[in-house]
Amino acid sequence: MKDNGAGPAAGTGHPGDIGRVTRRDEAVRSAVEQGLLGPGAPIVGLLDVVGIRDSAAELRAAFDAVVAPGTPVLHAFAVKATPLVPVLRLLSEAGIGAEVASPGELALARAAGVAPERTVLDSPAKTPAELREALALGIAVNADSPQELERIDGLVRTTRTDSPLGIRVNPQIGAGSIEALSTATATSKFGVALRDEGARAWVVRAYAERPWLTRLHAHSGSQGMPLSLMARGIAEAYTLAEEINRHVGRRQIDTIDIGGGLHVNFDSDVTTPTYAQYARLLAEAVPGLFDGRYGLVTEFGRSLLAKHGTVVARVEYAKSAGGRAVAVTHAGVQVATRTVYAPASWPLRIAAYDAKGHPKKGPEVVQDVAGPACFAGDLLAEGRRLPLLEQGDYAAALDTGAYYFAHHYAYNSLARPGVYGYAPGEDGGIRFALVRKPQTVEEIVAESGGEHTGALTAL
């Protein structure tokens, strides 16, 4: 595996990258100093509030720069990327809505105060009750299949709704480098497969028969998708919208939802590609999309949060096996599930800090950074060159703000770590705010049937 040294971002054209690295180092040191991290609290998730705000502002500016003045634009954060209520509130105050895909995610967005008109519901398995709730609230809904559209038909016949309604299509443009995250393959489970026989005609007819269908959705993500392929998927959606509007003889489709899926660079601290690059590429590839005739919805997840999260874990023991140094830490499969189960697709950079939380210096040594779980594959990094991690040091898994520590996996009944946001304070120090408290052992027992101890023996 290649060296993923976590040095500062050299030669980046992106102004935020260096500041982010400095803030992260200060946050790790302050977390140790303030006792959020230590022998009694051997793992935490940290979120960079300044960085999240910066990314939200960059997203808005990038599309504002390419759309015609007055174009309605809704950036809806894909809640699944970081399903934490304070994060959704932070984004909401930064002008970002929510894309939800389950009753739980909708509840999180509502708890964060995200307005219904800034919320979009996409999921492949919406129940009648979910659809009814969304339509009652006025949340935008994209139908994923013909059967779901039939259910919506029934609801629209009997109830008045303010929900903007659309259909999700799969342009079937092909996969990126990670099959499990590629939503636009020929056989993807998402949306109406546009190139299947008769599908395109069905979609055109579906709109012609339903004047209330005003949106079209395509999310051709995600990680591992080249920008050019994503642009092709969006171009296909745009062409279809034009075809439908021509067919019905009016601008029935008034909004195109281009999904999210922007690739994140996990190899260094450089933000690449940027939202500005993507927006400019789309403006060149699909100019009609931005000329003011269509409102725009985006649904970015990973690219908004990934680089602003760090999970930091104490090295409980340092050992050696077969000549290999092994740091046994408290971060493994429970907080980095994808990396542990699919390390080739999801390598994470590891930064080494000493027992006081200072970046660790010293010669690099090939070592494994292991997690606490009881199976051999529970490794955050294998054969990685890093300053030697010793007992009491800290290992930080970088770029883990999306789809990592917020996605706890309850293997070995390992506790969900506490999550804290950080920002520079007025005195120059770091201030922390609790986002999610660490799970207690009592809570683990309660969630594991602790109130039903005798349930089985009584049968």
Ligand SMILES: *Cc1c(COP(=O)(O)O)cnc(C)c1O
């Ligand atoms: C997951 C998902 C997104 C967000 O994808 P990212 O790769 O995190 O940007 C957006 N839209 C839909 C429909 C999704 O399923």
